[in-house]
Amino acid sequence: MSKRQLAMVMDLNKCIGCQTCTVACKTQWTNRNGREYMYWNNVETYPGTGYPKNWMELGGGFDAAGDLQPGVIPNLEADYGVPWDYNYESLMTESADHRHFQPHVSPTWGPNWDEDQGAGAFPQDNYFFYLPRICNHCTNPGCLSACPRDAIFKREQDGVVLVDLDRCQGYRYCIAGCPYKKIYFNPKISKSEKCILCFPRIEQGLPPACAQQCVGRIRFVGFLDDEESQVYKLVHKYKVAIGLRPDYGTQPNVYYVPPTESPAKFDAEGKIIEGSTRLPIEELEKLFGPEVHGAIKTLKAEMKKRKETGVSELMDILIAYQHADMFRLDNHYYQEVAKEQKRTPLAPVDTRYIAGKFTKAGGHH
Amino acid sequence: MKKLLNSLLSLGVVASAALAANPAITAVKVSDSLDTIKADSALWSKAKFETVILYPQTAIEFNDKKANALVANSKGKKAQVAALHDGKNIAVMVKWADKTKDVEQCMTSDVYTDGFAVQFAGSTAKPQPLPYIGMGSVGRPVVVHLQKATAKVYEPNGDKDVSTQINRQQTGVFEKELAAFDSKVASLAKTDYEKVFVAEGFRSTTEIKDNSVKSNGAMVHGPAGWSGTLSRPLKDDYVNLNGTVPVAIAVWDGSSMGRNGLKNLSTWIAINLDGQKPNVAMVADLTTDSKGNVAKGKDAVAANGCVGCHQIEATDGQNLMGPSLKNVGGYSIASYLRESIVKPSATIVPGYNRNAHPNMPWYNLEKGKRISTMSDFSHLDKNTLEDMVAYLKTLKAEVE
Numbered sequence: 001m002s003k004r005q006l007a008m009v010m011d012l013n014k015c016i017g018c019q020t021c022t023v024a025c026k027t028q029w030t031n032r033n034g035r036e037y038m039y040w041n042n043v044e045t046y047p048g049t050g051y052p053k054n055w056m057e058l059g060g061g062f063d064a065a066g067d068l069q070p071g072v073i074p075n076l077e078a079d080y081g082v083p084w085d086y087n088y089e090s091l092m093t094e095s096a097d098h099r100h101f102q103p104h105v106s107p108t109w110g111p112n113w114d115e116d117q118g119a120g121a122f123p124q125d126n127y128f129f130y131l132p133r134i135c136n137h138c139t140n141p142g143c144l145s146a147c148p149r150d151a152i153f154k155r156e157q158d159g160v161v162l163v164d165l166d167r168c169q170g171y172r173y174c175i176a177g178c179p180y181k182k183i184y185f186n187p188k189i190s191k192s193e194k195c196i197l198c199f200p201r202i203e204q205g206l207p208p209a210c211a212q213q214c215v216g217r218i219r220f221v222g223f224l225d226d227e228e229s230q231v232y233k234l235v236h237k238y239k240v241a242i243g244l245r246p247d248y249g250t251q252p253n254v255y256y257v258p259p260t261e262s263p264a265k266f267d268a269e270g271k272i273i274e275g276s277t278r279l280p281i282e283e284l285e286k287l288f289g290p291e292v293h294g295a296i297k298t299l300k301a302e303m304k305k306r307k308e309t310g311v312s313e314l315m316d317i318l319i320a321y322q323h324a325d326m327f328r329l330d331n332h333y334y335q336e337v338a339k340e341q342k343r344t345p346l347a348p349v350d351t352r353y354i355a356g357k358f359t360k361a362g363g364h365h
Numbered sequence: 366m367k368k369l370l371n372s373l374l375s376l377g378v379v380a381s382a383a384l385a386a387n388p389a390i391t392a393v394k395v396s397d398s399l400d401t402i403k404a405d406s407a408l409w410s411k412a413k414f415e416t417v418i419l420y421p422q423t424a425i426e427f428n429d430k431k432a433n434a435l436v437a438n439s440k441g442k443k444a445q446v447a448a449l450h451d452g453k454n455i456a457v458m459v460k461w462a463d464k465t466k467d468v469e470q471c472m473t474s475d476v477y478t479d480g481f482a483v484q485f486a487g488s489t490a491k492p493q494p495l496p497y498i499g500m501g502s503v504g505r506p507v508v509v510h511l512q513k514a515t516a517k518v519y520e521p522n523g524d525k526d527v528s529t530q531i532n533r534q535q536t537g538v539f540e541k542e543l544a545a546f547d548s549k550v551a552s553l554a555k556t557d558y559e560k561v562f563v564a565e566g567f568r569s570t571t572e573i574k575d576n577s578v579k580s581n582g583a584m585v586h587g588p589a590g591w592s593g594t595l596s597r598p599l600k601d602d603y604v605n606l607n608g609t610v611p612v613a614i615a616v617w618d619g620s621s622m623g624r625n626g627l628k629n630l631s632t633w634i635a636i637n638l639d640g641q642k643p644n645v646a647m648v649a650d651l652t653t654d655s656k657g658n659v660a661k662g663k664d665a666v667a668a669n670g671c672v673g674c675h676q677i678e679a680t681d682g683q684n685l686m687g688p689s690l691k692n693v694g695g696y697s698i699a700s701y702l703r704e705s706i707v708k709p710s711a712t713i714v715p716g717y718n719r720n721a722h723p724n725m726p727w728y729n730l731e732k733g734k735r736i737s738t739m740s741d742f743s744h745l746d747k748n749t750l751e752d753m754v755a756y757l758k759t760l761k762a763e764v765e
Contacts, residue, residue, distance in 0.1 A: 031531075031532065032531045032535070033530050036532065060428075065724060066723045067685065068428055068720075070429065070433060072429075073474060074474060074475065075475050076473040076475070077473065080474065085532075088539075089540070092539050092540065093540065144718075145718050145720035145721040146428050146718065147718060148567070148568060148625060148626065150568055166572075169625065170624070172474075172624075173427055176428050176430065184474070185475075
């Protein structure tokens, strides 16, 4: 366990599956150098195959006794999908009769191949929701436990899990060990790479690219020990944000507000079945464990309270009025860490989100 | 092997004669310099090849489900090993059968390559006891030369040349300019995956990147399999090789998803440098079998409850507490086995990661030193100890 822990909360009631986060991450980190196939951030349709294909069935994580479970390393073509590209060049060079715009491989699989399919029978009870996923920066990371070279570490200062590319020799046990399959093999450099929670941005007062760009404003970022942070309030105070698949035993630090709002079912005549809901609670229980019941209860109660009285701190948080409240990046803290490590403290490039437990709101450094 | 062992046990025969130990190899002295020798050099016709058996590494199991299934019934592999020296350099050739040629194409996520490694004992005040076979042990370093089969590929981060690290589709150029970009990238391609490591125990392995060790490795695939060659100086900052050079050989099979611990390895092999005085004690240690009684040793291993923490024979259940011993006779030398029974903390295999099995602490840290949780068996009498070592030396897979 690290000294402090950064966390992200994602409100699944508000994710519209626009993939802006995915693109923000891709252009920032993974459009080059052998990372082309990787999506450190992806948004998948649930229920669905997910990314990589059927990741929940590929093992890894820990059993109840705390022992690391064996896992399977996905195949680039069959499970992740080849990032195909098009023959743009031929449009410039070929004569008009020969021009044929086509992908460089015949695609057989890719992320979101089954986007929006979901489950159930249309139109009676079909349903799905979007599940955005990044590395969970776990407190007990499966990838770290699997590495025989000590090439994966968890930063003391904020719990970000990183690969030491100098030590990594590309054995890929980390991929088998991560139950979320959120660590990837870069075949060009023969090393593993993963989401770094945009730590170079965080240290300079900028939230991760995926969170900053999110148009639905579903992502909250901050330190879990900072009681003023909205992540603290959502995770610990109201207990409405829960880690994904807590049964894997890795203690993930990305938390989800479970989707509570789904339309009612239709009967055979196409009429609304009053009081029904399309999202089966069993699915949410599978993803978030038994605590999901308490979270849903609180969310419903606060929603009602807000409707009746106009007052609910929880609802105000989830409305996500201000980025400055949603992101508390504790810039002063990072400056102190840098000084301790005898590095030059970085000046924030954006002073809007620098508040935190050790940083006065709006403070100037 | 199991059958043979059982029949030997039932006859009460001391097995040492039937289970021949490894031969010593003579590194033939040549006058030509060996620092750039390749597999096709005519000098190898002077070399004397000996058969060395490489056993599957099974001390610990890794967490790759598919790979574990592929190696579940791995057998020992025969390798032909020879050496040359020129007074300044030593060259080693390893030939082993491998029907599938697995060369890294740097294209996908779950493909592995063939490769081989030669391990040398680092220079220490006393040459014996030798380092632990699996990447050495504290105070007894090893230097490992690793060569993998790799096709010509562009390794974008190697030269930190940012302008060529982008996708060709994102260059914003077409036609001639794009062709120029492609050829620049191709010219930066690296053809070799050759690395040198220093280690004082599995997991401490660190790549030597300051060019302080010269390494000349290569792999050639033919109808019979791979020929791997390696030459390096007899002396540098890390090793001081003379008289008798102990080496260990490992090979990886890409089609069995081999990498790191998923490999076949030899025990320490003695290479005597032609024209130099051999280290008689070391040669004896590496080429002579234990004189103990195998049947009595098996009884003693059972009586002392070793199976409580170790998988002993392949038919025993897996045990996460201590390393599996089912191939320990294949890659361990008798002196290491003896030492580990009476001084369990002398060499502690750090294992793959204590976080992986937090309830099975096979060592505790006391004042920064790893202290084995295995009890000390120094109370055993000498004969019993020798019998146990003789039995443990019989624990190894069949040879293919």
